[in-house]
Amino acid sequence: MRTIYYRAQRNIRLNGRKLNRILIRLRNILFVIVVVFILFIYKVNQSHETAVMAYISKSAHKFISCEREETSKPYNTNVLELLINKYNSAENIINLDVYGDINRQTIILVILVDKYSTSLKYFLASLSQIKGIEEAFLIFSHSYFDEDVNNLIRKVDFCRVLQIYYPHSLQLHSHKFPGYDPSDCPPDIDMQTAESLNCTGAWSPDIHGHYRNPQFAAKKHHWWWTANKVFENLKCTVNHNGLVVFLEHDFYFMEDLLYMTIYMKNIADTVSHCEFISLGTNSLKNLNFINTYRVEVMTWNHKEHSSVLGFDIKVWNSIVSHYDLFCLIDDYSWARSLYFISLSRRDGKRFKVLHSLTPRAFKIDATAFTNTLNNIEVIENVYQVILLEKQHLDDWFPTHIEVYYKIELEKDEYMIFEYSENNGGWNDPRDKAMCTNMTIRKIKKVLMDMKNEFMDYISEKDP
Template identity: 30%
Template structure:
């Protein structure tokens, strides 16, 4: 009996000790969590919040979930970029007869859907390889791209986007003025504009130099944007311009499918006009194409591109051409454009006449539909003023220069 009583006392003591230890551990954990929350709010907001306040608690919780979501997106982007998965391989291999089309995507699902609807109708689209280059990870856009069955495609993601760096460089910063970087008007950094230049330069480096499926590809690569719209003969004209360049203008660095302001008269003449001319300031940056040989020449002068004080990648490229290619970059282009801009803008915007609403573009394309597929061409050499190399500014932050140069030195997928 005494033995049983002693055993009960021992087990009771062990039980109470265990329960007490668990309660104490929970107490310490709760105390630690409260301290972390208090320190976080003081450090992040630079002032104290009362966590008894429901609104402050919700704010903290939402921000924590946002940071977790960014971490998940970064992990997903790293996986996709390094795997380099090509979809719809049953349509055939990627070779030098393939139409390689890069589509720079941002966050406008409507524009991208409109572009894909137009591309689906394009002749020879099943021989195309689409490269979607994103600077914004969107589940809705990814879902839309997954529905593509008419062409081979791959998705790549710019890893230094504002979305993934919301409060630090190269995204927006609470205080963008750093040592060696003046904050006067005209010099203040615009992270969105800077991202545009970084993204285009990054994608060109990755596609030409680090995309496995294109390592032996030597034909020109066409660069579009999500807010573009194309005619059904866009690839036919694109191939025609490649031949015209090789025969009549081997010194022309670029091919353009959208260099001129659209006009119905350009499509109703007896012959389609292929123009050889300078890539000037008033011409759009969209729908240009160039091959690996030209890219190697551009990359060899990377410092000119990366240090030119302008956030516009096309003006930076034109400036590079004005130095590298003996004065200008020359285009082989069709006078009747096959690629159009969709976005709306006001009359004060530079090049606004080149941009239209979706409905207006579709109406225009319907008007010229009977005059597509040129059966003969006429070569015309256009004389124009040289490129105006005046810089627009907003590209003085040395960190932008360093990041731009970094993309040319090594493979950067994450």
């Protein structure tokens, strides 16, 4: 029996060693496969990057070749706050001496910028190649102060540029509201736990039972502050009544973006209650490049039409007159909050949009886990967009535009806002109050205008 036992033990050890050797071999083979795959991807990416650089004009290479300065140090919060206030007050417009003053109809592109990224470099490179860009005015709204980003933007020499800085950023308020205050309730605890902790916001979880996440809330605050700043609080736009286009810093553009923007704006002005124009897409899949001259009038949808969104001061006045709907709805998405306004306007009419069936702006941002993979993915996305552009070179700058009305338009008029689809994240009273306070100057102006109109009416009645 003892002999059989020892033999069994020896066989187990031998089998274990064999299994270990097999596993080691499999691991080595897998490692080799991964290395070969990475080298292949890197080689393909290098080839695509070379093709991209060859396609982009040499004058735009300075944006792509611009690298971060590793020696840059973080700012002291107090110093940073002074800098931001200084820059916002100065309203220093770059290249104004070259391209002249902004007029009432100048197309304004408002770009929401966060941190330094590869996509921002290609964004600027593609902007420089848009036909007529020298007539536009770029406003970069920063949610993060970064000298590397500033240095990159200061390389822009193809049009007028203004940089504004969001003064309520998480960078400035990392340990207090609107950042994360140590006394705040953690986002994912339940209400019972929050009450026992007696943390800030314990009695106001969102629609899904979660508590405030500063990173989510910051995006809506930033967009709302930017819109208020551009339409209400800049000296250079005080008399502007042209189109303002909002977009983020991770898009690549077709050369006829401004051509189509102006063309579509002129058409939208002739269409009853058509407030928005939309020219972008968040996906490179299922795109229509057959009829680049077709646009469609439809009910505005935040999922499809918010990535590159243009409207003027009249539409802004309609939006801001419903500031309570925007600021009080429990949703951290600015686009879905606009959608709530659309479905709840006092006149009962939904926002309409003139939408380009073939996009002129393509999202190129990456979602990889490392900077290296992010860079590879961005370059690959740019390469795919350039391939699409080259395949349809004769289809851009259409000499005429066909306008279609979506047949579901009337049905869409009776859509209901589904609260269950809300993102939530916006039920903290502090967020709602801060959002409302951003619009207080406009509210006071509207009330004063109403008072003056009433006094004029009284004086006419009783001379």
